[in-house]
Amino acid sequence: MSAAMNAGLDAGRAPGEKIILRGRKVVGGCCEGEALVTRDRVSGWGGIDPSTGTIIETRHQLRGQSFKGKVLVFPGAKGSSGWSNQFHIARLAGTAPAAMLFNEMTTKIALGAVVTHAPAMTDFDRDPLQVIETGDWVRVDADRGVVEVTKKR
Amino acid sequence: MKLNDQERAMLDGAEGPAIQRAMDLLMRYGEALGAERLVDTRNVCGTIGATTPFMRQYAQKPGGMDAVFSEFNLDSATVVQVPKVRAFATHLQQGMDPDYAELQGIAPEVVNLFRKGNAWSSGLGVQLMNTCTPYQVGNVPVKGEHCAWMESSAVIYCNSVLGARTNTEGRESTGAAMLTGKIPYWGYHCDENRYGTHLVEVDIDVETTADWGLLGYYVGEIVQDRIPVLKGIRHVPNLPRLKHFGAAASSSGGVEMYHLVGITPEAPTLESAFGPKQPVATIRYGMAERRRAYELVNATARDREIQYVMLGCPHYTIEQIWEAAKLLEGKRLHPDVSLWIFTPRVIKSLADQNGYTSIIEAAGAKIMTDTCSAMAKAIPKGTKVAAFDSMKQAHYLPAMMGIQGWFGTTEDCIDAAVSGRFNGDLK
Structure with missing residues (x-):
C-alpha cells in the first residue's frame, strides 16, 4: 500500500496484489484475461483491422497492437459510426476483446459493446485507467458489477 | 427501460420475429446506455447493404440478404425474414460504384451481389440515396425532429446545422429503428444534452472550405466528443464548408454537435448556446492552431510525387x-x-x-x-x-x-x- 500512497496513484502496487473495482454492467457475463490499457479513445471504422483485432489508427498509442482476447481498458469510443459494425465483425472473426472496461458512455460504445457480446462495464468507483496497467490479470464479472485486478508488477 | 404497450407487444412477438428481434436489440442497447425509454422516429439513415469485403462473404451464405440483415442489423444469429420498413429510411454510402467496378477492383459477381442487394433494399422501402450526405438529396430533417442516423459527418450536420436530433447510431440500431420506428431516448434527443461545453474563440478569418476543415480538425482534437461553441466567425459559411467542418471535427475527435453563435439554429446568442451551463474550458483558435491542424493531418505525408x-x-x-x-x-x-x-x-x-x-x-x-x-x-x-x-x-x-x-x-x-x-x- 505504501508504494501506492507514495505514487499518489493506484498503479504501481506490489506484484500479485489484488484490487477490486465496482461499476455498472453494460453487457453481462464473466471472463478473465490480460489487460490492454490505453489512454487514447478508440476509433472503430478506420481505426481497427477487425480481421486481426489490431489498432491501426496513425497516431494511436496502441498502433499495431491486437486486443484479441484481451480485457481492453480505454476512455471510450471516437470516430465514425461504423464503430459497432467493426467490433461486430471482430466478434465474428474471433478477434474481439474478451471484455471492455471504459469511462465515457456514448452510443458508439454502448451499441458496439452490445453487439460484441463480451462482458462490458462502465461508471466505476475508481478510474480503471489509474488502477489497471497493460499486462495485469483482470477478472470481469459484469453481472455483479465487479472487476478484480491482479497486478503484474 | 420502460416500454409502452405497443413496444411491449413488439418485444413479445405480436408483430412477428423480425420486429421482436429489433425490439430485443433496442432493449439491450437502451439498457447499456442507461436510457429510460424509447422515442418514436420516422427518419432513419442507415446501411443494410452487403458490398464491403467482409459482408460480401456473408451474403453468399444461406439466407442471403435476410441473413445479413439479421446478423448485422438486428444482432440476431437466428435468420428472420425482414418485413418492409416502418420509418422513412435512407441508405448511406455503399461499397462500390457499379459503373466503375473494374477500376475499383470489384469482380463482376460482386457487382451482381450489389444489384441484388439494392433491389432487395428498395423492395423493403429503403431509399437508395447511397450517400454519406442524405441532407443533399431529399432527407432534410427539420429542427426538433427525432432521427436515428449513422454516418458521423451526417450526424453532426443533422444536429448542428439543421437542429434535428440524433445520436450517432450504428448499423444495428438503425436496422432496428427502420423496422420499429423507435430508438433510445438518450443523449442528443434530450434538451439538456444539447448545450455547449467548450467555448472556442476564433481569432482569425475562416472563410474557405479548407479553412473550415482545419478549424474542425483542431477543435475535434481538443474537445474530443464534447460540444464546442464557436464565437468570432466573421464569414457566414455555406453547405460545403459546414459539411467539411463537421466531417473534420467528427474524425479527429468525436464531435456530434456544435454551435456557431449567430448562425446555427440553437445558438442565436452565446447565452442560448450554453443554456444553464458554463463552459468547462475556453480555447483560442489562431494561426498557430491552424498550422498545428495542418501538421497533424499531414502526419503521414513525405513524398511529393503522387498517383x-x-x-x-x-x-x-x-x-x-x-x-x-x-x-x-x-x-x-x-x-x-x-x-x-x-x-x-x-x-x-x-x-x-x-x-x-x-x-x-x-x-x-x-x-x-x-x-x-x-x-x-x-x-x-x-x-x-x-x-x-x-x-x-x-x-x-x-x-x-x-x-x-x-x-x-x-x-x-x-x-x-x-x-x-x-x-x-x-x-
Whole structure:
C-alpha cells in the first residue's frame, strides 16, 4: 500500500496484489484475461483491422497492437459510426476483446459493446485507467458489477 | 427501460420475429446506455447493404440478404425474414460504384451481389440515396425532429446545422429503428444534452472550405466528443464548408454537435448556446492552431510525387463539382495520376445535365457515385501517395490503405493531379 500512497496513484502496487473495482454492467457475463490499457479513445471504422483485432489508427498509442482476447481498458469510443459494425465483425472473426472496461458512455460504445457480446462495464468507483496497467490479470464479472485486478508488477 | 404497450407487444412477438428481434436489440442497447425509454422516429439513415469485403462473404451464405440483415442489423444469429420498413429510411454510402467496378477492383459477381442487394433494399422501402450526405438529396430533417442516423459527418450536420436530433447510431440500431420506428431516448434527443461545453474563440478569418476543415480538425482534437461553441466567425459559411467542418471535427475527435453563435439554429446568442451551463474550458483558435491542424493531418505525408487525387469526402455538392470542372476545363491529368470525384448518384445526373461530367472526363478524371475510396477500400492500382481536399479522408485513408496522404485545398489537389506533384502548403 505504501508504494501506492507514495505514487499518489493506484498503479504501481506490489506484484500479485489484488484490487477490486465496482461499476455498472453494460453487457453481462464473466471472463478473465490480460489487460490492454490505453489512454487514447478508440476509433472503430478506420481505426481497427477487425480481421486481426489490431489498432491501426496513425497516431494511436496502441498502433499495431491486437486486443484479441484481451480485457481492453480505454476512455471510450471516437470516430465514425461504423464503430459497432467493426467490433461486430471482430466478434465474428474471433478477434474481439474478451471484455471492455471504459469511462465515457456514448452510443458508439454502448451499441458496439452490445453487439460484441463480451462482458462490458462502465461508471466505476475508481478510474480503471489509474488502477489497471497493460499486462495485469483482470477478472470481469459484469453481472455483479465487479472487476478484480491482479497486478503484474 | 420502460416500454409502452405497443413496444411491449413488439418485444413479445405480436408483430412477428423480425420486429421482436429489433425490439430485443433496442432493449439491450437502451439498457447499456442507461436510457429510460424509447422515442418514436420516422427518419432513419442507415446501411443494410452487403458490398464491403467482409459482408460480401456473408451474403453468399444461406439466407442471403435476410441473413445479413439479421446478423448485422438486428444482432440476431437466428435468420428472420425482414418485413418492409416502418420509418422513412435512407441508405448511406455503399461499397462500390457499379459503373466503375473494374477500376475499383470489384469482380463482376460482386457487382451482381450489389444489384441484388439494392433491389432487395428498395423492395423493403429503403431509399437508395447511397450517400454519406442524405441532407443533399431529399432527407432534410427539420429542427426538433427525432432521427436515428449513422454516418458521423451526417450526424453532426443533422444536429448542428439543421437542429434535428440524433445520436450517432450504428448499423444495428438503425436496422432496428427502420423496422420499429423507435430508438433510445438518450443523449442528443434530450434538451439538456444539447448545450455547449467548450467555448472556442476564433481569432482569425475562416472563410474557405479548407479553412473550415482545419478549424474542425483542431477543435475535434481538443474537445474530443464534447460540444464546442464557436464565437468570432466573421464569414457566414455555406453547405460545403459546414459539411467539411463537421466531417473534420467528427474524425479527429468525436464531435456530434456544435454551435456557431449567430448562425446555427440553437445558438442565436452565446447565452442560448450554453443554456444553464458554463463552459468547462475556453480555447483560442489562431494561426498557430491552424498550422498545428495542418501538421497533424499531414502526419503521414513525405513524398511529393503522387498517383491519386480523391475529391468528394463527404460526397461533393453540385457547387463543388462545378468548381472542380472550372479548374479542370481544358487541362489533362498527368499520365501517372488518377483523379476520382465522389458524389451522390442524383447529383452526378445533375452534373451530366450541366455538362460538368464531360469537362471532368475530358481531363481524364472520373465522377463516381454510391461509395468512396474508404468505403470501397478502392484506390487506383500502384497508389503510394494520394492527395485529398478532405481532412476526414486524409485522416482515415492512409491508415486504412497503407499509403501516404496529403491534405490541401481543392486547387492544390487539382494542380497535383495535372502536374503529378503535390505543391500545396499552408498559406
